[in-house]
Amino acid sequence: MENRTLTCISCPLGCDLEAEVVGDTVTVTGNRCDKGVAYAKAEILNPQRVVTSNILVEGGICPLVSVKTSAPIPKGLIGNMIQELKNMKIRAPIRIGQILIRNLLGTGIDVIATREVETCPAGE
Amino acid sequence: MKEMTTDTLVIGGGAAGMAAAVECAERGCRTILVEREEYIGGVLNQCIHNGFGLHVFKEELTGPEYAQLFKSQIRQKGVETRSDLFVVKVDAKRREVVTMGKNGCAIYRPQALIMTTGARERPFNSLRIPGTRPAGIYTAGVAQRFVNLHNRLPGERAFVLGSGDIGLIMARRLTLEGMTVLGVAELMPHPGGLARNISQCLHDFNIPLYLSTSVVEVHGRERLEGITLAKFDPVTLQRLPGTDETIACDTLILSVGLLPQNELIESFVETDPVNRGVKVDSFMRTTHPWVFAAGNNVGVYDLVDFVTLDGKIAGQSAAKMVHDGFLPEKRVPLARTENISTLIPSLCCLEGNPFTIYFRSKKTMKKARISIGPGLFETIRMGIKPSEMVDIPFTVKHMEKLKQLGLSKIEVSLKEVL
Ligand SMILES: Cc1cc2nc3c(=O)[nH]c(=O)nc-3n(C[C@H](O)[C@H](O)[C@H](O)COP(=O)(O)OP(=O)(O)OC[C@H]3O[C@@H](n4cnc5c(N)ncnc54)[C@H](O)[C@@H]3O)c2cc1C
Ligand code: SF4
Numbered sequence: 260m261e262n263r264t265l266t267c268i269s270c271p272l273g274c275d276l277e278a279e280v281v282g283d284t285v286t287v288t289g290n291r292c293d294k295g296v297a298y299a300k301a302e303i304l305n306p307q308r309v310v311t312s313n314i315l316v317e318g319g320i321c322p323l324v325s326v327k328t329s330a331p332i333p334k335g336l337i338g339n340m341i342q343e344l345k346n347m348k349i350r351a352p353i354r355i356g357q358i359l360i361r362n363l364l365g366t367g368i369d370v371i372a373t374r375e376v377e378t379c380p381a382g383e
Numbered sequence: 384m385k386e387m388t389t390d391t392l393v394i395g396g397g398a399a400g401m402a403a404a405v406e407c408a409e410r411g412c413r414t415i416l417v418e419r420e421e422y423i424g425g426v427l428n429q430c431i432h433n434g435f436g437l438h439v440f441k442e443e444l445t446g447p448e449y450a451q452l453f454k455s456q457i458r459q460k461g462v463e464t465r466s467d468l469f470v471v472k473v474d475a476k477r478r479e480v481v482t483m484g485k486n487g488c489a490i491y492r493p494q495a496l497i498m499t500t501g502a503r504e505r506p507f508n509s510l511r512i513p514g515t516r517p518a519g520i521y522t523a524g525v526a527q528r529f530v531n532l533h534n535r536l537p538g539e540r541a542f543v544l545g546s547g548d549i550g551l552i553m554a555r556r557l558t559l560e561g562m563t564v565l566g567v568a569e570l571m572p573h574p575g576g577l578a579r580n581i582s583q584c585l586h587d588f589n590i591p592l593y594l595s596t597s598v599v600e601v602h603g604r605e606r607l608e609g610i611t612l613a614k615f616d617p618v619t620l621q622r623l624p625g626t627d628e629t630i631a632c633d634t635l636i637l638s639v640g641l642l643p644q645n646e647l648i649e650s651f652v653e654t655d656p657v658n659r660g661v662k663v664d665s666f667m668r669t670t671h672p673w674v675f676a677a678g679n680n681v682g683v684y685d686l687v688d689f690v691t692l693d694g695k696i697a698g699q700s701a702a703k704m705v706h707d708g709f710l711p712e713k714r715v716p717l718a719r720t721e722n723i724s725t726l727i728p729s730l731c732c733l734e735g736n737p738f739t740i741y742f743r744s745k746k747t748m749k750k751a752r753i754s755i756g757p758g759l760f761e762t763i764r765m766g767i768k769p770s771e772m773v774d775i776p777f778t779v780k781h782m783e784k785l786k787q788l789g790l791s792k793i794e795v796s797l798k799e800v801l
Contacts, residue, residue: 265582266578266579266581266582267579268579268582268583270437270443270579272766272771273577273578273579273582273771274766275578275766291765308583308587309433309443311431311432311433311445312431312559313431313530313531313534315534321532322533322534323531323532323533323534325431325445325447325531327433327445334587337559341559355447355448355451373431373444373445373447373448374431374447374448374451375451
């Protein structure tokens with residue numbers, strides 16, 4: 260048996276969770292809603308994060324488009340994902356919610372735009 | 384000079400201003416929204432992380448996504464947006480607003496004015512840290528703009544002073560962008576930002592957090608070369624001798640708090656000395672009957688959802704003022720007790736729509752009893768932290784009871800339950 264203290268990051272309330280881990284079974288206290296239990300289980304057995312960052316834009320009114328993963332990805336893949344984003348450029352216009360990378364690193368999760376980027380009339 | 388009349392004028396196109404403008408337009412008011420930046424959205428535009436909108440939209444959005452939802456409504460409802468336009472003067476006697484833009488100056492004469500100018504970051508010089516004044520010292524919001532809007536990195540090796548949310552979020556962002564973030568120092572014995580940000584921004588990337596620690600000197604001539612840290616007593620906040628440590632870095636990021644921005648109106652409206660923002664009542668009306676206010680210029684909020692809700696109230700009240708020519712005048716002041724710091728609003732009206740009382744605790748409490756009154760409302764809340772605002776709904780029933788009890792002030796009290 261192992262005891263872990265965690266902070267639920269599923270919402271800004273940030274409940275302090277106490278988790279008791281026995282093999283694959285996790286018992287949680289300190290949560291204000293069910294999401295806390297799900298979070299503690301996932302965090303202990305397979306930690307995942309929604310990652311937000313930027314991708315370079317070509318021909319847009321601003322040089323970057325902000326992006327996020329469409330669902331949480333395993334924490335260990337964050338570094339690889341950022342490398343992948345750094346190696347690409349996207350042409351404006353870009354619509355909010357547009358899929359910019361499909362099936363990121365084979366996770367089945369997409370990277371989507373979180374901002375509109377119009378084309379710049381003067382080119383770059 | 385161009386002169387214009389309008390029903391309502393909103394100054395500042397952040398979360399509060401966008402919400403207020405939509406409400407006004409929806410109620411048939413001709414509404415003009417003035418923003419000094421190229422685009423409306425305010426700080427939301429540069430906050431690309433997620434964590435916005437859980438209360439209002441029941442989903443977790445990034446800042447630009449949250450802003451987009453309001454930008455669409457602004458267009459739909461016919462709010463007239465004037466960006467790249469700076470308000471230079473608000474004249475309460477003549478009820479005029481003077482703007483400056485590419486096409487020169489203009490005068491607006493609104494029937495009701497809504498101030499939503501947000502907050503600015505506390506600058507480095509306000510900290511009185513001795514040493515040189517080299518390049519490489521930035522407030523977190525400025526660094527955030529560089530990285531997220533202009534694609535520029537501020538340096539290579541950074542240290543963050545202050546554990547407010549913006550600092551924590553920037554520690555993660557700079558790490559992901561390839562900078563080495565050496566640590567975050569916080570003078571207080573507890574972190575300033577939300578617990579979730581300590582966890583997902585620092586722990587996830589093994590960035591150390593030094594509590595009861597601050598920067599006592601900066602070094603370097605042209606460019607920052609290093610900083611000296613020292614430990615501080617957690618109770619007296621006195622510097623502890625013999626604890627100095629020098630760290631080499633080329634960038635210092637400051638996240639030491641926000642100051643409500645009210646230069647345009649503070650000569651004729653009252654401000655609250657603790658909130659450092661304008662005093663408002665439950666209609667989000669300032670002490671001047673022509674002026675309404677909402678958002679970070681009233682007090683520093685930690686959740687955009689609360690800013691949106693108060694922005695809506697300001698818009699609804701201003702529209703009511705335009706249509707009816709008056710708002711109910713009877714008001715009872717809200718009073719702090721010893722554990723309360725930020726408290727919004729300052730006055731409660733005896734009539735009108737329900738609203739929310741927001742306050743911040745001075746201390747961390749595992750379990751606390753909150754009472755409003757005496758005799759209006761009581762509840763128990765768990766996990767009270769200075770970094771997280773508490774929201775207490777104040778309903779029409781509470782207003783009725785307030786009238787019955789005939790209280791001359793409403794005390795907001797917070798006591799730890801052991
Ligand atoms: C870095 C950071 C991270 C945050 N993270 C979260 C989070 O994860 N979740 C969450 O819920 N909340 C978060 N918040 C809080 C929330 O985003 C803010 O409280 C909210 O967006 C503030 O809105 P506002 O309208 O009061 O101010 P602002 O967005 O600052 O808007 C004020 C506007 O007024 C304009 N203005 C000012 N003066 C003038 C003038 N004289 N003339 C014309 N225009 C003027 C400014 O340009 C600006 O656009 C965060 C805040 C920051 C700064
Ligand atoms: S347990 Fe529920 S209420 Fe608490 S932080 Fe997690 S999601 Fe929020």
